[in-house]
Amino acid sequence: MSTQGFRIVITGKGGVGKTTITSLLSHLFAGRGYSVLAVDEDPQMNLPYAIGVSPEDAESIVPLSKNLDYIEEKTGARPDSGYGLMFSLNPDVSDVVERFGMKGPNGVNILVMGTVVKAATGCLCPENTLLDAVMRHINLREGEIILMDTQAGVEHFGRAIAKGFNQAILVADPTFNAVQVVKHAAELARELEIRDIHLVINRVRSPGDITKVTRMLAGHEELFSGKYYIPYDEMMSLFDPDVRPILDEPSEFVDGVRELMMSLEMHGLLRA
Numbered sequence: 001m002s003t004q005g006f007r008i009v010i011t012g013k014g015g016v017g018k019t020t021i022t023s024l025l026s027h028l029f030a031g032r033g034y035s036v037l038a039v040d041e042d043p044q045m046n047l048p049y050a051i052g053v054s055p056e057d058a059e060s061i062v063p064l065s066k067n068l069d070y071i072e073e074k075t076g077a078r079p080d081s082g083y084g085l086m087f088s089l090n091p092d093v094s095d096v097v098e099r100f101g102m103k104g105p106n107g108v109n110i111l112v113m114g115t116v117v118k119a120a121t122g123c124l125c126p127e128n129t130l131l132d133a134v135m136r137h138i139n140l141r142e143g144e145i146i147l148m149d150t151q152a153g154v155e156h157f158g159r160a161i162a163k164g165f166n167q168a169i170l171v172a173d174p175t176f177n178a179v180q181v182v183k184h185a186a187e188l189a190r191e192l193e194i195r196d197i198h199l200v201i202n203r204v205r206s207p208g209d210i211t212k213v214t215r216m217l218a219g220h221e222e223l224f225s226g227k228y229y230i231p232y233d234e235m236m237s238l239f240d241p242d243v244r245p246i247l248d249e250p251s252e253f254v255d256g257v258r259e260l261m262m263s264l265e266m267h268g269l270l271r272a
C-alpha cells in the first residue's frame with residue numbers, strides 16, 4: 001500500500017502536548033500494522049523517551065544536527081572546522097534511517113534530527129543542508145507513516161510542509177497564546193496549500209474551555225479539516241514521559257487521540 005498520504009507534521013506552542021500526542025499516534029498506528037517512522041526535530045529530544053526507549057538508549061542518541069562526522073561525510077564539510085563555501089548542496093542521505101534510526105517499542109522507528117539554531121532563516125551551512133536533504137529523503141520513503149514532532153515555532157513547520165509533509169496536526173491547549181499560534185500556523189499551512197489540517201485542543205478540563213476556544217477561533221474554523229477536543233488526563237503525570245502505560249488504561253485522552261488517528265488514516269488513504 002502507498003503511504004505517501006501519511007506524511008504528518010505536528011506543531012504548536014511549547015508544552016501543549018505535541019510529543020505526547022506524536023508518541024501515542026506512533027503506537028496506535030503501529031498497533032494497526034503500519035510501519036512507523038517517528039522523527040524528532042526538537043533539540044530537546046523528548047520523543048524517544050515518550051515512545052518508551054530506555055533512558056540509557058535515549059541518552060546515547062546523537063541528533064543528526066550534531067553528528068559532525070555524518071555531516072562531513074555527506075556534505076564534504078565539517079561544521080566545526082571553519083568550513084569554506086565548498087560543500088555539497090545535494091547530499092545523498094538515503095542511508096540515514098538505516099544508520100541512525102533507532103528501533104523503539106512496538107517496532108516504532110525513531111530518528112532524531114535535531115535542528116540548527118539558524119535553520120529558520122534558511123542559512124546556507126552544511127548542517128542545514130543535511131537536515132533539508134534528510135527531510136526530503138524521508139518524504140520519499142515508501143511503506144511508512146512519517147510523524148514529525150517539530151520544535152515549537154511556525155518557521156520549522158513551514159519548512160517541513162515545503163519539503164512535502166502533507167498532513168498537519170496543530171496542537172494547542174485552551175489558552176489564548178496557544179490558540180494564536182495554531183491560527184498563525186493554519187494560515188501558513190493554507191498558504192503552502194496543505195489541505196489536511198487537523199486542530200487538536202489538548203488538556204481540556206471543562207465545557208467552559210471549549211466555549212472559550214470556540215470564541216477564540218471565530219472566523220478561523222474553515223482553516224481546519226477537523227477539530228478534536230482532547231481531555232486532560234491526570235494519569236499522564238503518573239507515567240510521564242513514557243506514554244505506553246496509558247494505552248492499556250481506559251482513557252478519554254487516548255480515545256480522543258485514537259479518533260484523530262482514524263481521521264489521519266482516512267485522509268492518508270484518500271491521498272495515497
Ligand SMILES: Nc1ncnc2c1ncn2[C@@H]1O[C@H](COP(=O)(O)OP(=O)(O)OP(=O)(O)O)[C@@H](O)[C@H]1O
Pocket residue numbers: 013014015016017018019020021042044046152202203204230231232233234236237240241253
Ligand atoms: N491530555 C493530557 N492530560 C494531561 N497531561 C498531558 C496531556 N497531554 C500532555 N500532557 C502533559 O503535558 C506535558 C507537556 O507535554 P509534551 O511534552 O507532550 O508537550 P510538547 O508540546 O511536546 O512540549 P515541548 O514544546 O516542550 O516539546 C507533559 O508532562 C505531558 O505528560
